Amino acid sequence: MTADDSPIRTAYQVLADEATARKEAFDQSPLPKIHIGMATCGIASGALETQAAFETALAERGVEAHVHTVGCVGHCYAEPVVVIDHPDSGFPPILYPEVTPGKAKMLVKLFLEEGDPRFEHIMGATVENEMIPSVTEFARFNREKRVIMDRCGRIDPEQIHEYLADGGYHALVEALCQPPEALIDTIEAAGLRGRGGAGFPTGRKWRFARAATGTDKLIVCNADEGDPGAYMDRTLLESNPHQVIEGMLVAAIAVGATGGLFYVRAEYPLAVRILTQAIEQARECGVLGKNILGSGMDFDIDLFQGSGAFVCGEETALIHSVEGYRGMPRHRPPFPVERGLDGRPTVINNVKTLATVPPIVEKGADWFRGIGTADSPGTAVFSVVGNVTHPGLVEIPMGVTLRELIFDICGGIPNKKKFKAVQIGGPSGGCLSADFLDTPVDFDALTRAGAMMGSGGMVVMDEDACMVDVSRFFLDFTQKESCGKCTFCRIGTRHLLDILRRITRGEGREGDIEQLESLSRAVKAGSLCGLGKTAPNPVLTSLAYFRDEYEAHIKEGRCPGRACRPLTAFYIDLEKCARGCDACVGCCPVDAVFTTSNRKKGIDQSLCVKCGECMVACPPDYDAVVKISPAHLAPVIERPPEKKD
């Protein structure tokens, strides 16, 4: 920016040195350190209770240790996750999964006091060593490539000095010390594409905004993660907010913006709290606000809480909602980069896109190009959930195949079930069958297969899932979330939903499939924004790859996945039933399961709500509860008349 940038570097060095000194004092402390993952999913699994148990046990036993809260490591299946670093014991830092309060107390006594790490509870050491197998030997750890989530779970998101000590805000310095055009060149050369779903080149967006006329340009971080099944943006904001703030600062320098805005879902209270605090800390440190690091640049960030409307992920709808209107998209052009919020040129980038920016500025475009594929460089963060052994957040280089991701990294399908489908990209994406498992994960390959990257939600389904029901579920969502502006989206999705509902109830008719297809094409063609254009995707892909399931529903009244409840019945196989046990009778929430005088068990089909509790309750040795479709195949056992006591 200026000929002499040494004052900026000096100002940063002061901050970084101070932060490093604080961090080193902590790291070099001989006391044991207990790192607890404390994002929403950790808290939901009981991390707060675990933390309290550690603190109580330490106090009771008079053991000194640092309890250090960090963000989320992404291993949701293992929450609450705790890493204990006990230098005196001679062991390397050890990662413990599923640390309940009881386990916490035990570890304080046996490991911290007596030096026994309790091998049976260990997942692995966090570093390579001679004594304990390292977690990096697991595919779930070593196949990941972390760019966006690199610091998640390592640093305390509530302490800016931990980010600074880890090299944070150095990209800001580099950005301040080069011409804005050079910054845009770097991002363009890196080939960064928007991580919000559409994959638009970020550099190009910035260049448009830089060229736009107007002085009060704006950077908006889109954290309106409305996709049911995706939560990586929330995790990132809760675990490492400063990397996103730094990305916004770099974007502001590149396009010449003076203001920033975080658009965060109000349903994410923890993310809102941590982000608010991070913004304040950044201001205090002088990396945000007036005269940033003495450079003369002013840039500040506000926070707007989105009120929960899926369509607000769309840029123009988001802008309307901030302006105080219904979040309805409008025609483009003008694009937001020319005329956005309150008429100001506005760049809207997703959380993950902005978080990718600082590493690119630090390490260069070539480094970024070295990860991923030619057309989709970099990494992708997926929230892999559903019927998969190790669900959670996974960051992988683009180009990894779905098979590697689902089976090698996430452990495959549990309970010896077979893989049926994977739904990628949320309500806008599609369901892919086993034939597509070798598809590489990148923007273009997924789109070619009929799915899309979307925001990175990935739901794995086993043989018990019903593809018609899954389509109905997504249509139900998009139909409710349609803003109502375009007729095709408003009424078309409604009709699609009505047909799908009928089919899942066993009331499908000849011609339904054809009508679904033609309606889907009409909705795609006749809608203004991404919501309507993509809403039929789940229907179209499931029709393409699982047409036989639709036909089974319509022609035979049979649900192959035995998931559609009107088409399914439960019965008790009396050959297998032990008769002496009443587990199924006791657990039924509607008293549909009964015992006859000779201890035969039966299910009253008129009462049964098909919740499957009896199936879970029946001891595995007997495994006597059977689920069958079509429903009329279930043998009928008469319920004995009720005895009067």
Added chain:
Amino acid sequence: MTHHTLTAEDKARLDDLRTQIDMAQKGRGELIPLLQVAQKTIGYLPDEALAMVADHLEITRSEAYGVASFYNQFRFTPPGRNPVKVCMGTACHVRGGEIILENFERKLEIAEGETTADREFSIERVACVGCCALAPVALVGDTLHGHMAPSKVEGLVLRVRLEKEKAEREAARS
């Protein structure tokens, strides 16, 4: 719009809201933040609160209602003291979230979107709370319960009721 009477508590909260709104800035962009303040203060948006916000921003009440009803966050009926939120995200759906919702409806004898007569419980479906790895999940109050099962529903409801009785007994004693 809303058809229920305001309790004394609601009225006190409306007064509280009045003072907050009087201090707030004007301008259309304040609409959603103010609606959020109103809902936070009262727990829902009764007609009186909507009117207060609309009058302050000098827009019509229908306009304010039109915006409020567009977004999922805003509710027009009073929530229960223990609002039950059942996640209907994709992962929860695949793992039987709908069955959990039905079970709450059955146990509490109200439908989704309603509040029990004693205002103790309300049920709503939420799109995704973002804890998909714990699916199916439900929130009772602020507490999230992962790996829900129909049989857990009864226990959760019972626990809340027992705790309330216990609190009442203790209050009566002191």
